[in-house]
Amino acid sequence: MRIWVNGGLRDAGDARLSVLDHGLTVGDGIFETVRTTGGRPFALTRHLDRLTRSARGLGLPDPDLDEIRRAVTAVVDANPVPLGRLRITYTGGLSPLGSDRGTAGPSLVVALDGVSRRPDTTAVITVPWTRNERGALTGLKTTSYAENVVALARARERGASEALFPNTAGRLCEGTGSNVFVVLDGRIHTPPVASGCLAGITRALAVEWTGAEESDLPMEVLAEADEIFLTSTLRDIQAVHRVDDRELAPEPGPVTAKAMRIFDERAGNDLDP
Numbered sequence: 609m610r611i612w613v614n615g616g617l618r619d620a621g622d623a624r625l626s627v628l629d630h631g632l633t634v635g636d637g638i639f640e641t642v643r644t645t646g647g648r649p650f651a652l653t654r655h656l657d658r659l660t661r662s663a664r665g666l667g668l669p670d671p672d673l674d675e676i677r678r679a680v681t682a683v684v685d686a687n688p689v690p691l692g693r694l695r696i697t698y699t700g701g702l703s704p705l706g707s708d709r710g711t712a713g714p715s716l717v718v719a720l721d722g723v724s725r726r727p728d729t730t731a732v733i734t735v736p737w738t739r740n741e742r743g744a745l746t747g748l749k750t751t752s753y754a755e756n757v758v759a760l761a762r763a764r765e766r767g768a769s770e771a772l773f774p775n776t777a778g779r780l781c782e783g784t785g786s787n788v789f790v791v792l793d794g795r796i797h798t799p800p801v802a803s804g805c806l807a808g809i810t811r812a813l814a815v816e817w818t819g820a821e822e823s824d825l826p827m828e829v830l831a832e833a834d835e836i837f838l839t840s841t842l843r844d845i846q847a848v849h850r851v852d853d854r855e856l857a858p859e860p861g862p863v864t865a866k867a868m869r870i871f872d873e874r875a876g877n878d879l880d881p
């Protein structure tokens with residue numbers, strides 16, 4: 609694997625950042641995960657816009673988007689895979705121990721690995737821990753993902769691939785790495801960004817392309833919804849066949865299946881929607 613680190617491509621074994629990088633010591637960093645198909649990134653412009661928004665939210669200098677685009681091309685060319693997970697990481701850089709950011713400037717890492725296509729349906733659990741809809745980091749895609757790692761481990765223990773969080777008001781929010789949609793009486797709903805969820809790029813496209821409504825939803829909606837699905841860069845739209853102990857249909861329901869078809873068609877026709 610060849611990885612872009614601070615200005616050039618390196619073999620994975622030689623790709624190095626300082627052990628005092630602020631991203632490592634205090635989680636002061638942001639990232640994007642971009643899907644590549646046949647070496648072509650999907651929705652890169654939207655991902656770079658969100659990266660810039662996250663940088664501004666954290667007070668990091670604006671990332672150099674031309675350099676990132678060059679890095680993405682170099683990494684994609686150096687690591688040919690049919691379906692790829694491209695990860696752009698941008699951190700506070702080399703810093704003295706302590707919580708202040710150093711003056712060395714940010715670090716940029718771009719890496720890519722191959723992934724398999726996700727199954728059409730999956731199982732999810734709910735967790736009792738909350739997303740904070742009013743935090744300094746709310747809505748930013750930071751590298752501080754340890755809480756998601758813990759929740760995902762809990763999901764795996766229960767044979768599920770995702771864990772859904774409420775926010776501090778007990779309303780449905782999002783998964784560790786996905787947004788959530790429910791179907792009620794034939795209409796599609798998803799929690800608003802004000803719930804504290806990440807403004808997912810797949811979520812935005814699904815709302816735009818299916819006419820889904822943004823609705824404040826109680827957690828209990830998961831026990832009543834006719835259909836449930838997740839969206840994320842690597843899942844696209846993925847139906848849920850089990851939530852905690854509740855079994856739903858083993859195949860995507862009619863509304864979800866239609867949303868999947870619309871998404872596949874629109875995303876296939878426009879790589880940078």
Ligand code: PLP
Pocket residue numbers: 641782783784785786787805806807808809810811839840841842
């Ligand atoms: N919510 C969280 C916390 C995420 O980390 C992600 C993606 O990684 C998403 C939602 C889905 O966002 P996207 O569709 O942009 O991948």
